[in-house]
Amino acid sequence: MCNFFDRFHLCEVRLSFKLKHKGNKKYNMTAVIELHDLTKTYKLGDEVLHALDHVTCTIQAGEFVAITGPSGSGKSTLANIIGGLDRPTSGTVLIDGQDLSHVRDRQLSDYRNHHIGFVFQSFNLQGTQTALENVMLPLVFSRMKSKDRKARAHECLEAVGLGDRLKHRPSQLSGGQRQRVAIARALAAKPSIILADEPTGNLDSARGDEIMKLLKDLNKQGITLIVITHDMSIAKQADRVIQIKDGKVAH
Numbered sequence: 001m002c003n004f005f006d007r008f009h010l011c012e013v014r015l016s017f018k019l020k021h022k023g024n025k026k027y028n029m030t031a032v033i034e035l036h037d038l039t040k041t042y043k044l045g046d047e048v049l050h051a052l053d054h055v056t057c058t059i060q061a062g063e064f065v066a067i068t069g070p071s072g073s074g075k076s077t078l079a080n081i082i083g084g085l086d087r088p089t090s091g092t093v094l095i096d097g098q099d100l101s102h103v104r105d106r107q108l109s110d111y112r113n114h115h116i117g118f119v120f121q122s123f124n125l126q127g128t129q130t131a132l133e134n135v136m137l138p139l140v141f142s143r144m145k146s147k148d149r150k151a152r153a154h155e156c157l158e159a160v161g162l163g164d165r166l167k168h169r170p171s172q173l174s175g176g177q178r179q180r181v182a183i184a185r186a187l188a189a190k191p192s193i194i195l196a197d198e199p200t201g202n203l204d205s206a207r208g209d210e211i212m213k214l215l216k217d218l219n220k221q222g223i224t225l226i227v228i229t230h231d232m233s234i235a236k237q238a239d240r241v242i243q244i245k246d247g248k249v250a251h
């Protein structure tokens, strides 16, 4: 899977992608996601692997959708395409009517940096940096002053209940706390969409429940929430379940 921080370092930010991003808003609130006939194929020698096989679906702004399916069915591939970490082989991805499929890399990174908050199973925090520094990272592209970036990161850590752990490094935090830092980092740039790929996969069930509560609270505040999971007890908490099987949406 792509490491989005590697891509952070590769991309320049120029606000050429039309963004509904205003500093005084709590989050960016509109994001209808329309996927039309998406395919993603990988060539492995002579073989062609169809990771996504003509996927069409729509996710409305403000929905909480669970994407489920067995391991290898294409869930992460789909999430990475929705999040602009990857591109489809064919088909279109419309976000608020804007087609992401053919935009330049720079526009795709603008979209990713300003519209999407990612949460991963393995937290993906920078081990040498404090909680506060980790949450400040995505704001490097925001043109905010360092003082304001710090204040925003502090605010996000408060929001996830870690206002008293600002200077802790990931190794000094529990798994549940690390995932909270990752959620704070996902919130920092005021995203319209949170994409969480197996967010409770490395946590015990009590910690997993806490993380799901936090994500659902954010959804109640208006953020579109997409949780990728193979855990049916999580999927059933969603407004709607999209089931993926062999790269296809199962009906």
Ligand code: ADP
Residues within 6 Å of the ligand: 042, 049, 050, 051, 069, 070, 071, 072, 073, 074, 075, 076, 077, 078
């Ligand atoms: P899931 O998240 O549902 O477990 P993935 O989306 O990660 O599934 O993978 C879907 C299929 O695509 C799998 O068969 C996987 O092996 C394959 N796949 C994913 N990424 C790559 C890649 N970079 N190169 C080749 N095959 C890949």
Ligand code: MG
Residues within 6 Å of the ligand: 075, 076, 077, 197
């Ligand atoms: Mg996966």
